[in-house]
Amino acid sequence: xxxxxxxxxLFAWTAELGRCLGHAHRLVLIECLAQGxxxxxxxxxxxxxxxxxxxxxxxxxxxFGCVEAERQGKQVIYRLADERVLHAxxxxxxxxxxxxxxxxxxxxxxxxxxxxxxxxxRSELARLMKENAVTVIDVRSNEEFxxxxxxxxxxxxxxxxxxxxxxxxxxxEIVAYCxxxxxxxxxxxAAQLRARGYRVRRMQDGFPQWKAEGRKVAGGVAA
Amino acid sequence: xxxxxxxxxLFAWTAELGRCLGHAHRLVLIECLAQGxxxxxxxxxxxxxxxxxxxxxxxxxxxFGCVEAERQGKQVIYRLADERVLHAxxxxxxxxxxxxxxxxxxxxxxxxxxxxxxxxxRSELARLMKENAVTVIDVRSNEEFxxxxxxxxxxxxxxxxxxxxxxxxxxxEIVAYCxxxxxxxxxxxAAQLRARGYRVRRMQDGFPQWKAEGRKVAGGVAA
DNA sequence: GACTCATTCAAGAGAATACTTGATTGATGC
DNA sequence: GCATCAATCAAGTATTCTCTTGAATGAGTC
Numbered sequence: 001x002x003x004x005x006x007x008x009x010l011f012a013w014t015a016e017l018g019r020c021l022g023h024a025h026r027l028v029l030i031e032c033l034a035q036g037x038x039x040x041x042x043x044x045x046x047x048x049x050x051x052x053x054x055x056x057x058x059x060x061x062x063x064f065g066c067v068e069a070e071r072q073g074k075q076v077i078y079r080l081a082d083e084r085v086l087h088a089x090x091x092x093x094x095x096x097x098x099x100x101x102x103x104x105x106x107x108x109x110x111x112x113x114x115x116x117x118x119x120x121x122r123s124e125l126a127r128l129m130k131e132n133a134v135t136v137i138d139v140r141s142n143e144e145f146x147x148x149x150x151x152x153x154x155x156x157x158x159x160x161x162x163x164x165x166x167x168x169x170x171x172x173e174i175v176a177y178c179x180x181x182x183x184x185x186x187x188x189x190a191a192q193l194r195a196r197g198y199r200v201r202r203m204q205d206g207f208p209q210w211k212a213e214g215r216k217v218a219g220g221v222a223a
Numbered sequence: 224x225x226x227x228x229x230x231x232x233l234f235a236w237t238a239e240l241g242r243c244l245g246h247a248h249r250l251v252l253i254e255c256l257a258q259g260x261x262x263x264x265x266x267x268x269x270x271x272x273x274x275x276x277x278x279x280x281x282x283x284x285x286x287f288g289c290v291e292a293e294r295q296g297k298q299v300i301y302r303l304a305d306e307r308v309l310h311a312x313x314x315x316x317x318x319x320x321x322x323x324x325x326x327x328x329x330x331x332x333x334x335x336x337x338x339x340x341x342x343x344x345r346s347e348l349a350r351l352m353k354e355n356a357v358t359v360i361d362v363r364s365n366e367e368f369x370x371x372x373x374x375x376x377x378x379x380x381x382x383x384x385x386x387x388x389x390x391x392x393x394x395x396e397i398v399a400y401c402x403x404x405x406x407x408x409x410x411x412x413a414a415q416l417r418a419r420g421y422r423v424r425r426m427q428d429g430f431p432q433w434k435a436e437g438r439k440v441a442g443g444v445a446a
Numbered sequence: 447g448a449c450t451c452a453t454t455c456a457a458g459a460g461a462a463t464a465c466t467t468g469a470t471t472g473a474t475g476c
Numbered sequence: 477g478c479a480t481c482a483a484t485c486a487a488g489t490a491t492t493c494t495c496t497t498g499a500a501t502g503a504g505t506c
Contacts, residue, residue: 008247011254013319014312015247021315022242023464027234040483053465055484065322074473074482082321088314089237092244095307096236099288246494263453276495278454297452297503 017088020064025049026057027089033067034086037079119204120175122213134173139189140207150177150210151218158189168198177203177210240311243287248272249280250312256290257309260302342427343398345436351398358397362412363430373400373433374441381412391421400426400433 021027028047032038038046044054058078061067068081080086120128128134129152136153138145145155156164168174174193178186186202193200203210211217244250251270255261261269267277281301284290291304303309343351351357352375359376361368368378379387391397397416401409409425416423426433434440 008251010316010319010323011247011250013323014316015245015250017245017315017319017322018241018243018250019245019463020241022238022240022245024231024234024238025464027238027241028231031234041481050466051483052467052485055482056465059484065318071473071483074480076483082318084314084318088311088318091307091311091314092240093233093237095288095305095311096233096240098305099240100233100236242493248494273496274453275455275497278452279495282454294453294503297450299453 017064017066020060020066021085021089021092023057025053026061029054029057029061030066030080030085030089033078033080037077039072039075039077041075043078119202121204122210122215125175125203126215128173128175134175135169136203137168137174137176137189138207139176139178139186144179144207146219148211148217148219149207151216153177153218156189161189161192165196168193170198172199174198174200175203176200177206179206179208240287240289243283243289244308244312244315246280248276249284252277252280252284253289253303253308253312256301256303260300262295262298262300264298266301342425344427345433345438348398348426349438351396356396358392358395359426360391360397360399360412361430362399362401362409367402367430369442371434371440371442372430374439376400376441379412384412384415388419391416393421395422397421397423398426399423400429402429402431 021030025047029043029049032043032046040055040058041051043049043058044051047054049057058067058069062069062078062081065081066085067078069076069078071077125134125136129136129150136150138149138153138155139158139161140155141157142155145153149155154167156167176186176189176193178189186206190200190202244253248270252266252272255266255269263278263281264274266272266281267274270277272280281290281292285292285301285304288304289308290301292299292301294300348357348359352359352373359373361372361376361378362381362384363378364380365378368376372378377390379390399409399412399416401412409429413423413425
């Protein structure tokens with residue numbers, strides 16, 4: 001039945017441990033217990049998990065030797081079983097942090113460097129709109145669009161972009177906008193459209209900034 | 224959409240990394256790459272994974288920053304991206320090793336302490352068999368039994384034990400044996416039968432040891 | 447351009463996880 | 477015994493992962 005390859009066996013156990021730590025809730029539980037032993041109900045409250053859910057995650061952690069439990073009267077007190085669990089989490093976190101940094105980096109490389117230089121300022125866009133020289137698309141969700149958008153903008157949520165290409169002009173310039181400087185939707189839209197041969201730019205920042213400048217807005221409740 | 228809680232965000236990434244390392248195949252891949260950069264096909268052969276499967280696991284590892292890939296002509300050479308991945312794996316392994324030890328411990332407590340003291344030595348069993356004072360059962364698989372077994376032993380694979388209780392004597396002592404000292408089948412069988420009121424002991428060690436002592440054997444090809 | 451080779455992608459079946467709900471267990475106090 | 481409280485179990489659904497298959501891509505060669 002079981003192949004008696006000790007190395008593979010260790011890998012199998014290690015992998016199971018990895019998966020055991022491979023859930024944000026369980027990491028939060030570990031962090032919680034790192035502060036000291038607690039009964040289940042208190043842990044659930046602290047972490048915001050439902051009681052049954054917390055209990056199940058704790059049992060899983062216990063099965064893998066990460067935490068220990070002891071009954072005290074009606075309550076079951078959980079505590080961290082092994083300092084090394086924290087070391088392992090720290091080792092993973094260190095890599096994860098690098099990943100987050102690299103991710104932002106990638107984002108910038110992938111989108112900003114391509115598009116940011118050629119972004120349309122809001123004043124320029126206002127002029128172009130007055131001249132009917134551009135098609136403006138709002139790539140936010142329908143709800144956001146309904147709550148307020150640039151006058152004359154076409155709402156094409158990013159997810160629907162591929163399906164609604166027919167609505168876009170092949171020759172006239174397109175300007176896409178989204179939620180703001182930290183929102184990547186319009187970068188994404190521009191990249192997709194450019195790949196299909198459209199002439200497209202992004203608007204600098206997003207709708208909130210447009211509105212904040214006191215420019216004309218359509219839709220939404222009068223604010 | 225995303226709650227901007229930096230701590231939770233780090234946990235989420237860390238958890239994903241944990242799950243990324245939470246698969247025996249991926250740990251084997253990491254071990255393989257720890258020895259040096261290689262193209263996919265070579266990695267697949269080394270690890271025994273199918274090509275597509277290896278490729279997919281490698282891509283996942285790459286997505287989480289554990290490995291890097293570089294195209295060289297037709298081939299894609301993968302290599303370990305970060306020493307810290309090995310540290311993380313080592314941290315997990317250390318805990319896993321303890322778990323394996325604890326697991327064996329549990330096994331021993333659960334089975335050995337109950338049964339080992341009262342195990343029947345091979346010489347005593349031989350004497351009892353000569354006197355027809357015991358029923359001997361072989362709880363290994365049918366294949367193993369056919370390849371060789373104790374003379375007069377009844378083959379009842381552990382899985383079939385519950386269904387074949389009728390074949391066993393209620394009063395005569397039963398002796399169960401299996402593959403050897405590291406095989407728990409006979410422990411399991413003894414525990415099950417004892418729970419049902421049978422008089423049962425295990426034979427020390429297992430069939431290979433019996434045979435190695437030059438004792439009489441039935442079945443199998445003449446060796 | 448056609449052809450080959452290494453790798454990746456895409457889709458689908460099957461298995462494993464996660465979280466919820468409501469029932470159950472275990473310890474305590476009346 | 478009965479009621480109460482903390483925790484666990486059990487079952488069901490929704491989601492995610494895994495691995496296989498066969499097609500598609502990208503780079504090099506003829």
